[in-house]
Amino acid sequence: MSESSVHTMQDVFEQNLALWQHTQSQFTDWMKDGLDTATTPPSPDPTAFTQTPYSQMVGTDMLFGADRKAMAFMDAIMKLAGTSSELNGVMGQAWVEAYQRYSTTDVHKDELADVMSAVNAWFNYANDALLHCQRTQEFLEAQRNYVKASTECRNRYRELMEVFQEQHQMPTRSEVDDLSQTVYELRKEVRALKRQLKQQREVPAATEEAMDTPTDIPDDIASKKTGRAA
Amino acid sequence: MSEAVQTNDTADYLGKLNQGFTNIVELTDDDVQIAQTPKELIARNDKTCLYRYKPRVPREIETPLLIVYSQIGRYTMVDLQPDRSVVGNLLNAGIEVYLIDWGEPNRSDRWLKFEDYIYEYMGGFVDEICRRHRCDSVSLLGICEGGVFTTCYAATTDRVRNLALAVTPIDFHADEDDFVLEQGYLNRWVRNLSSQELSDLIDSYGQMPGSVTGMLFQEMTPVKSMTKYNWDLADSLSGSRDQVVNFLRMEKWLSDRPNHPGEAAKQWLIELYKENRLVKGEFTLDGELVDLGKLDMPILNIYSSKDHIVPPPTSQALKSFAGSHDYSELELGVGHIGTFVSRRANRQFTDTLIEWLATR
Numbered sequence: 001m002s003e004s005s006v007h008t009m010q011d012v013f014e015q016n017l018a019l020w021q022h023t024q025s026q027f028t029d030w031m032k033d034g035l036d037t038a039t040t041p042p043s044p045d046p047t048a049f050t051q052t053p054y055s056q057m058v059g060t061d062m063l064f065g066a067d068r069k070a071m072a073f074m075d076a077i078m079k080l081a082g083t084s085s086e087l088n089g090v091m092g093q094a095w096v097e098a099y100q101r102y103s104t105t106d107v108h109k110d111e112l113a114d115v116m117s118a119v120n121a122w123f124n125y126a127n128d129a130l131l132h133c134q135r136t137q138e139f140l141e142a143q144r145n146y147v148k149a150s151t152e153c154r155n156r157y158r159e160l161m162e163v164f165q166e167q168h169q170m171p172t173r174s175e176v177d178d179l180s181q182t183v184y185e186l187r188k189e190v191r192a193l194k195r196q197l198k199q200q201r202e203v204p205a206a207t208e209e210a211m212d213t214p215t216d217i218p219d220d221i222a223s224k225k226t227g228r229a230a
Numbered sequence: 231m232s233e234a235v236q237t238n239d240t241a242d243y244l245g246k247l248n249q250g251f252t253n254i255v256e257l258t259d260d261d262v263q264i265a266q267t268p269k270e271l272i273a274r275n276d277k278t279c280l281y282r283y284k285p286r287v288p289r290e291i292e293t294p295l296l297i298v299y300s301q302i303g304r305y306t307m308v309d310l311q312p313d314r315s316v317v318g319n320l321l322n323a324g325i326e327v328y329l330i331d332w333g334e335p336n337r338s339d340r341w342l343k344f345e346d347y348i349y350e351y352m353g354g355f356v357d358e359i360c361r362r363h364r365c366d367s368v369s370l371l372g373i374c375e376g377g378v379f380t381t382c383y384a385a386t387t388d389r390v391r392n393l394a395l396a397v398t399p400i401d402f403h404a405d406e407d408d409f410v411l412e413q414g415y416l417n418r419w420v421r422n423l424s425s426q427e428l429s430d431l432i433d434s435y436g437q438m439p440g441s442v443t444g445m446l447f448q449e450m451t452p453v454k455s456m457t458k459y460n461w462d463l464a465d466s467l468s469g470s471r472d473q474v475v476n477f478l479r480m481e482k483w484l485s486d487r488p489n490h491p492g493e494a495a496k497q498w499l500i501e502l503y504k505e506n507r508l509v510k511g512e513f514t515l516d517g518e519l520v521d522l523g524k525l526d527m528p529i530l531n532i533y534s535s536k537d538h539i540v541p542p543p544t545s546q547a548l549k550s551f552a553g554s555h556d557y558s559e560l561e562l563g564v565g566h567i568g569t570f571v572s573r574r575a576n577r578q579f580t581d582t583l584i585e586w587l588a589t590r
Contacts, residue, residue: 116242124453134415
């Protein structure tokens with residue numbers, strides 16, 4: 001493949017990438033704008049105040065709050081799609097660079113001696129480019145945004161689901177987490193109490209035993225560097 | 231490349247694929263068993279279990295050995311296939327082998343911390359082993375995160391006679407000064423996020439799901455992960471029956487990735503990977519400082535030069551921090567998992583460990 005055609009391919013790829021990212025961004029804005037600018041129905045009273053956007057209305061807990069939580073979830077999905085696109089774009093650039101190297105100056109003839117070698121060489125170039133890409137600031141920034149957006153998305157989804165669960169007398173995840181924390185802490189307390197009781201029982205017995213056989217050391221009592229309770 | 235070469239190569243590749251399909255249809259799930267060395271359940275505490283492997287020969291080494299695997303993968307790695315089993319090799323040498331299985335944590339275990347795993351579960355099992363053998367200390371073999379558990383336990387109790395570690399990170403930032411393209415992805419991934427972002431991430435799941443850690447591992451070898459089940463599959467499945475079964479054993483292990491309890495995951499990722507508290511002397515368990523200088527027992531530190539999960543410098547750092555005068559190292563020329571299953575490394579690993587234990 002000639003160098004000019006590689007450049008052309010790269011240009012086209014970059015244009016498509018920019019277009020895709022622009023589309024994602026516009027879609028996000030459109031979704032957000034659509035919800036933000038949606039207004040209350042027109043009032044029959046012409047002297048009434050101007051229509052109020054839903055997003056600015058006093059929270060009336062319509063649909064038990066599900067509407068606002070659905071909006072927040074939708075917003076989070078849009079952000080996730082945008083950051084995913086950003087991350088794919090950075091990785092896509094690495095693929096282009098790998099292809100550029102593979103198809104031009106760097107390839108040795110022996111790497112193209114047969115089909116297997118040629119394909120494996122291509123994978124090596126791609127792997128190398130992707131590993132280098134993973135170390136770039138651009139990648140790290142995109143990855144961080146993606147992780148944050150995915151966390152946000154899961155949290156908004158949980159909040160939305162909890163509206164449904166509460167309305168249907170189902171335990172929510174937050175409630176189950178609270179419960180498991182209580183059980184965890186109770187178990188710790190029970191164990192600590194059991195140890196205390198065991199020690200209290202063992203101390204008189206060990207004292208009596210020590211009077212008879214002073215060199216015997218019970219083998220189930222740990223000798224701790226820190227004095228931690230056994 | 232001539233047309234004849236291309237035709238031949240294509241024919242070869244299709245031939246391999248055909249052989250691979252033939253191999254795979256002749257195998258059943260029963261043929262792909264892992265962790266088959268006989269063992270008995272000794273104790274259970276919540277979801278964690280203590281197993282004792284059935285001895286094969288009279289005991290040669292008095293002090294029992296407890297193997298502590300990480301919570302990121304399953305313990306079955308040390309007994310993946312009969313001819314390359316770490317456990318099997320140790321049993322053949324007359325060592326009394328115990329092992330902890332951390333079980334299958336889920337969101338209900340999200341509050342468990344390092345303290346619980348180290349003192350309540352592992353410490354309790356060490357006490358049980360000591361009671362059974364009428365001894366006051368054991369030898370520990372800690373692997374990866376399990377190595378950090380055993381290190382912390384050894385530094386804060388007198389229950390450890392010998393401490394062997396395999397592919398264990400100690401200085402979690404030591405990769406920064408040592409550029410190896412394939413290594414340190416996980417270290418960088420963690421450092422790239424703030425402590426709050428990591429905490430939020432774990433809280434959003436209530437744990438660190440096995441699927442997420444599995445995905446992170448796949449990202450370390452991006453193209454290999456992409457071609458594993460398509461282009462590379464012809465090679466993976468077209469070998470001898472033993473080769474194919476071993477490939478499938480590894481796949482079975484990889485797909486069995488447990489969840490990591492949430493609070494313990496925060497300690498692992500934030501306090502250790504991100505903030506590197508262990509070597510800074512700032513890592514505490516139940517409010518008590520873990521002082522690596524108190525590691526005064528014999529230490530054998532095994533690491534692998536091609537380990538893309540735990541970069542060698544992060545393991546080697548132990549030498550500078552441990553207080554032991556009897557410190558030795560073994561470097562293997564393989565990757566993280568190859569340490570246990572590569573034919574040569576597996577032998578070298580266990581031979582060195584057996585000899586080391588026999589003389590201490």
